[in-house]
Amino acid sequence: MPGFGNEFSSEALPNALPKGQNTPQVCPYGLYAEQLSGTAFTVARHGNQRSWLYRIRPSVQHRPFEPYGPHHLVGDFRSDKTQLTPNQLRWLPFSMEHGKDKDFVDGLYTVAGAGDAGMREGIAIHTYICDKSMHRRAFYNADGDFLIVPQQGRLEIQTEFGWLDVPPNQICVIQRGIRFAVNLPDGPSRGYVLEVYSGHFTLPDLGPIGANGLANARDFLTPVAAFEDKDEVDYIIINKYEGELFAAVQTHSPFDVVAWHGNYAPYKYDLANFCVVNSVSYDHLDPSIFTVLTCQSARPGTAIADFVIFPPRWAVQEHTFRPPYFHRNAMSEFMGLILGEYEAKAKGFLPGGASLHSIMTPHGPDATTVAGVASANLKPVRVADGTQAFMFESCLMVRPTRWGLQHQEHEYWEAWQPIKKTFDPNWKPE
Template structure:
């Protein structure tokens, strides 16, 4: 199914959209006129403080059949068994971690929706003080029907790995396939439909919102270009609904409220606080054409900045197909330790630095100051390779959630999922001491 989308001309720009079934449904001149067209209600959704600086101020006006306030009281919703914000479930563990591909729900047996299939792997911070992040895996096999989720705690960056997601939001619909991503900002209600067992990754940030990184000396063009991001076109659900469940993620827990109408009743909207998607194949790679190895920050698609300049709560980084042409250089990722946490996932293919053991649908976590780098096979091959121009990572898409925060792993991540690879450390054990002193 293909849904109508419109291209973002740039982050921070103003957009407007109305369902083609209701022409002229956007009010003229006033955001909240005494009477809205078609008898609609005006409702503002704010993603920043009212008094935030203009370049940081985000909000969207929604013109809908009924206000969001028309619902019954929220009650606890315990259907997502492995969603957590408890970072003290397990003792700290600085070891390199690798997970084999996470199991998707079986096609037979109980259906699992996107909400029910969220499994928290690691995280840090506290949603109550709006500081931190969480990394989740979603594993689902049935659609969300007559229900919607919204996240009061922060933004969701969703990375499908297997299975196409048909996502309906209050602002419209979009299809997100593997090798694409989408961002659902804090507070925007959405539902996910699937046609087959589906698996993917979620980066949730409690601080601010995702934005494009500054380009510095790169200049005006490069990396993820604003023109390649898409946001939905207004669409409303006109079907009769006798009972609809609104699920709220609030302070790390889920709650549900019932109502007698769909939340997808927005006929028109305008503003700059929107869900959006991006095709990772459109990323414009920047790389060295002489010698030496650039830092992986050149592969940043989106970032959620912290209050410290140049330091991120979270970066979303990819390692796409590209040409490698450096001379006199060890081309794969170098051995390193750093002050960031690195959670990696693999959407498809084989990751260039570890072609064995790191499989699509799995993950790795290299914690702050924990050493890591290429395995033995990769090191030996790259050290002896004929350094001619070479196309690398063809048919592959690896990514990284990188954070300045020290991430704690959940009990599900360590024990329950039974996918943690206890032999991961062995990939470095056969590295030899090649040191020589010529007499």
């Protein structure tokens, strides 16, 4: 996958990449060389990320940016003036009506977040709901990286580096500063976006797992170079900057990169390729064993954001309460459902919906799930076939936006109230 020393290259015309240097006096085909830096120039070599783009026109050729709106994005969560709440929150599937006559940019709604994009520290969680392709419009995010999780409808994403085809059950990451446009080949689309302001996503360390398991670097795919040579046509470039949107007009396609090389490029991943690791004796292990990508904080072992999935797998633990245990966590947990039915929620948690369990707020399986555990036959069984749930997990105290609170399901707390008391002071071991 891109980053951390892995170099990639692609060219749409033969010999479009210069030989031996990045900025020759005249580039092949009369192209312009442009570097896109994902880290500071002086970051250590193992973490330095940048790519060279060889394009028909330099991207600086645009008119001044002007405010763009109205929009539904939030950059400073303290200024959103929401009612602060530690309660468990859940959302039924976000209505497709929110995306009526909207493209990907206009259909972005911030649900929750923490931190400050201007300070380069924090995260934001969005949903996107749209029914229009982006026509002669491109978007780039100066605030952070987007991890996009389609739930309904395939996305054809045109980037400066080439195309990415991303159906549900696949994800893509488009890093800070990369211009892209989203087309909808299958009609209306809905999904989730995790935005990180603090660095970039990487694969988690495997530690005692060893060399193999979880997501493998070879399964992450980058685009093949593909360019548009269009002049005298207005394109709108939309920039997300500290949570606000700005737009500029230019008279050529932003997707005119003929060749590129480097380790800073968008990529996609098929969640079906995840190699599950789990307990084969007893107990339900921590969800960290299902981490696909992570963005680490300055504190070792603590993530600004983890992207975790709960894929189809075998459950074989003996003498064990197999569903996720009740817990209070030092991390914020935002869950979404791509398809199927999550094993710890019997009803109410539906594809296209979500839940948020804040730091130290108790949560766990609902009453119906708990009731079925005592009588369950603990033979090996398949779990989550036809299902894909995921979690955005963060060490930050995530705050819902006004829009998020307005659209929550207010009766979520009732999911745990029917849990029965089973305490028996006269119990004796068998």
